[in-house]
Amino acid sequence: MPKADPVKIIKSLSSALSGAQRPWRRMRLKLPTPAALGLLLALALLALAHLPPLPDRSPHLLPASSPPSPWWEAAATLSGERSCSKGPPTPPAHPWQDQPPSWGRRRQQRAMGDAPPWLSADDLQKMQLLTHGRVVSKTRIPAHGQVLRVGLRAVGDTEGDALPAGPEGDCQNGRCGLIKRPGDLYEVLAFHLDRVLGLNRSLPAVARRFTSHLLPYSYTNGSPRPIVWWAPDLQHLEDANNDQNSCALGWLQYQEMLQPHGLVPVAGDAPCSSIPRTEWSYLALFDFLLQVHDRLDRYCCGFQPDPSEPCVEEMLHEKCRNPAELVLVHILVRQSAPSRLVFIDNAGRPQHPEEKLNFRLLQGIDSFPEVAVAVLQSGRLQSLLLESLHVDRELWESQGGAEGLRPLLQTIDRRARILLQYIQEQNLTVFGDLPH
Ligand SMILES: *[C@@H]1O[C@H](CO)[C@@H](O)[C@H](O)[C@H]1NC(C)=O
Numbered sequence: 002m003p004k005a006d007p008v009k010i011i012k013s014l015s016s017a018l019s020g021a022q023r024p025w026r027r028m029r030l031k032l033p034t035p036a037a038l039g040l041l042l043a044l045a046l047l048a049l050a051h052l053p054p055l056p057d058r059s060p061h062l063l064p065a066s067s068p069p070s071p072w073w074e075a076a077a078t079l080s081g082e083r084s085c086s087k088g089p090p091t092p093p094a095h096p097w098q099d100q101p102p103s104w105g106r107r108r109q110q111r112a113m114g115d116a117p118p119w120l121s122a123d124d125l126q127k128m129q130l131l132t133h134g135r136v137v138s139k140t141r142i143p144a145h146g147q148v149l150r151v152g153l154r155a156v157g158d159t160e161g162d163a164l165p166a167g168p169e170g171d172c173q174n175g176r177c178g179l180i181k182r183p184g185d186l187y188e189v190l191a192f193h194l195d196r197v198l199g200l201n202r203s204l205p206a207v208a209r210r211f212t213s214h215l216l217p218y219s220y221t222n223g224s225p226r227p228i229v230w231w232a233p234d235l236q237h238l239e240d241a242n243n244d245q246n247s248c249a250l251g252w253l254q255y256q257e258m259l260q261p262h263g264l265v266p267v268a269g270d271a272p273c274s275s276i277p278r279t280e281w282s283y284l285a286l287f288d289f290l291l292q293v294h295d296r297l298d299r300y301c302c303g304f305q306p307d308p309s310e311p312c313v314e315e316m317l318h319e320k321c322r323n324p325a326e327l328v329l330v331h332i333l334v335r336q337s338a339p340s341r342l343v344f345i346d347n348a349g350r351p352q353h354p355e356e357k358l359n360f361r362l363l364q365g366i367d368s369f370p371e372v373a374v375a376v377l378q379s380g381r382l383q384s385l386l387l388e389s390l391h392v393d394r395e396l397w398e399s400q401g402g403a404e405g406l407r408p409l410l411q412t413i414d415r416r417a418r419i420l421l422q423y424i425q426e427q428n429l430t431v432f433g434d435l436p437h
């Protein structure tokens with residue numbers, strides 16, 4: 002008779018139970034009946050009573066199911082090509098090698114079946130709205146043909162139903178999302194990376210297959226798309242040519258702001274000068290891992306771009322010769338929090354080659370957030386990301402589960418090791434939660 006593996010049983014039980022307790026996932030799971038649940042619980046307790054405690058490990062992984070879809074395929078190829086090159090450098094020994102202290106406490110909550118501790122209650126609520134909210138209105142965004150803003154109504158949201166119909170009211174009340182292209186799914190990973198690293202600067206995003214008849218056919222043809230929570234109070238400059246910024250900032254001004262004693266007020270521009278230096282450290286770290294060039298280096302000055310790159314085709318790269326002409330874009334804050342950056346459009350470049358990593362994104366940054374660096378150093382970045390992504394069932398299943406996601410996570414992890422090496426070689430420091 003084959004002997005059942007009790008550890009496995011407990012893991013799958015706890016997986017089923019935690020799934021059942023996570024209300025926003027409810028629609029996706031076929032729930033066991035209460036009687037079956039009770040039986041499972043009893044079995045689990047029985048098994049637990051006869052076993053040593055579970056080792057602390059990351060997620061209960063599902064087997065790979067559907068074939069992976071194209072948005073990360075390039076990354077997979079990349080890692081395939083690279084798999085025979087020498088292994089990643091050993092992480093340097095740093096004083097902040099230990100896990101951030103606050104996480105020990107939070108691990109207990111996880112044992113009770115909560116979502117990972119780095120996703121806040123507010124995150125989960127917004128993710129639930131994005132995942133299950135009924136589409137009640139749609140608005141095209143002028144000059145952004147590829148995205149659609151939709152009003153959403155959460156299940157049982159009676160207050161929302163009492164609101165006057167119409168997208169403006171919905172969006173002002175935080176009940177809107179921006180549906181992007183299927184190819185932008187990487188943005189969902191970026192959201193999870195942001196939370197795993199404790200940055201908390203990007204907006205909640207999930208993958209979703211839409212069926213609403215309000216949407217154009219291309220949105221309901223079965224491919225999952227990313228939908229990102231719409232922040233009602235992003236500040237935009239009045240200037241129609243520069244409405245993707247909350248404040249206008251040139252590269253040289255930016256570098257000046259980063260100087261150690263350079264609390265240089267940026268002339269005539271209130272919003273940017275209210276952004277503390279630490280915000281730029283968050284941004285640089287995030288953008289380096291994802292290789293988002295758009296914000297800090299839309300001209301591709303930090304690497305040799307292919308001729309087919311937009312920055313070459315749009316004749317931006319030529320401007321690198323004259324730094325005074327370079328500007329930052331997508332530098333945004335919210336009216337409710339003018340000294341915190343908000344990261345939007347984070348899809349980044351999973352396929353960006355490792356030998357061309359854009360180090361210019363790190364230029365001028367001399368200190369990085371301690372918690373984020375500790376996560377990168379822990380060697381657990383991939384497993385934490387898997388645990389986090391597992392919460393997004395649509396993304397998880399459409400990408401072929403842990404196996405399907407692994408090449409992408411390996412790419413990020415290699416970039417993380419390169420960043421750690423850079424921090425060490427440049428003698429850069431870290432700062433804690435309360436920087437001065
Ligand atoms: C995360 O950011 C939001 C605003 O974007 C803020 O309301 C919330 O308190 C932050 N959470 C943490 C844990 O810092």
Ligand SMILES: *[C@@H]1O[C@H](CO)[C@@H](O)[C@H](O)[C@H]1NC(C)=O
Pocket residue numbers: 426427428
């Ligand atoms: C880092 O510090 C070491 C030892 O103090 C020094 O030799 C090295 O030149 C420094 N590197 C940089 C880039 O400043």
